[in-house]
Amino acid sequence: MLKKLKIGTKAIAFIVLVVVLCLTVMSATIINIATDIQTKEARSLLETSAAKYANMADSFFDRMFSSLESISTTMELALQRGEDIEIIDGILANMFDSAGEAVYSFLYIVDPRYTSTISNPKLKLPNGNILILQVDDDLEGIGGIRTLQADNTISNFNSLNLTLKTGQRNVSQPAFVNLNNQNRQAMIAMNIPLKSTSGDMIAVMSVVANLENISKEMNAKDNMVFENSQVFIINSDGNILINQNIDYISQNLYNINKHHTVNNIIQAVKNKIDGIYEYTTVGGGV
Known part of the structure; x- marks a missing residue:
């Protein structure tokens, strides 16, 4: 059939065919380029x-640990000097109030100067150690810190006992915990060891975050x-x-x-x- 077409018609048909082929190639190229651009934009996003x-x-975790670390030297010096437990409680509260998403803080004291002289049942644990356990009732504002009844559950925290054993700071594994008869919550604890002037362990200071809120x-x-x-x-x-x-x-x-x-x-x-x-x-x- 193509043989019967005039030369002009054949030329036009050829040009059209070339244009169609060019458009097909261009379409494929445009699609590839668009796909590459979309892929790069998606990756960037x-x-x-x-x-x-x-x-x-x-921001959540650094703020908590920064607050804990910033006051650790002050707390360590206060314990080394044998400051009254009320002063120790106040130092812990000041740190805790700026610790962002932390819902609990605690100071676990093993120093004999405190364990042998303090008999307050609110702070005394069955194992003889001292625990100042605090909760923040106002995470967004200033204040709202309360000292709770010492909870022996904390004595069984693996991360706490690891810090006592090694003298190294650590972050606990996430776990569901029931503290002070509150609802069971998913928590993580950050721990810093405090030592005597001779290098002996005297306490562990910690903040505890509620992972559910975060x-x-x-x-x-x-x-x-x-x-x-x-x-x-x-x-x-x-x-x-x-x-x-x-x-x-x-x-x-x-x-x-x-x-x-x-x-x-x-x-x-x-x-x-x-x-x-x-x-x-x-x-x-x-």
Whole structure:
């Protein structure tokens, strides 16, 4: 049929064919370029979002630890001088009031100068040690600090006993705890050792955060960059500190999600490698 066409018609048909081919190539190129741009923009948005949440987490935990650390030398000197327990209580309250999201603070004293002279049942533990346990009833404002009845539950904190044993500061594993007959809450404790002039352990000063409050704030709709996104934080052991589902806090990510992508996430955290990783949630979403 093409042979029957006039030369002019053939030329036009050829030009049209070339144009169509060019448009096809151009369309494919444009799609590829657009896809690359969208991919880069999505990656950039993911990185910006991750940085935002990382800064939020830092603001919560750094403020608590900074307050704890800033007053540790003052508290240590006061204990070394054998200051009255009322003064010690006041120093702890001043630190605690500026400790951000911390809901409890405590000073666990093992110094014989205090354990052998203080018999106040509000501060005395069954093992003979002294515990000043405080709660902040007004996290947003100034004041609201109360000293509670000493709770022997704290004597069994693994992180506290590790600090007493090693003389090193540490952060506890997340755990659900019932303190002072309050509701069971997901908590994490930050501990700093205090020592005598000769280097002996005399006390541990700590702040305790409620991980449920922080989880709710970090997963609030107002903070979401992507619709239906989930924010969670794990430590280097794979234990969950922050999660939209409060029941998952303190559990190991391996135990609640068997998908193979979990290993990549945990290894990245353990090796402190930033990046964007594929992750399939418990519900099957990516």
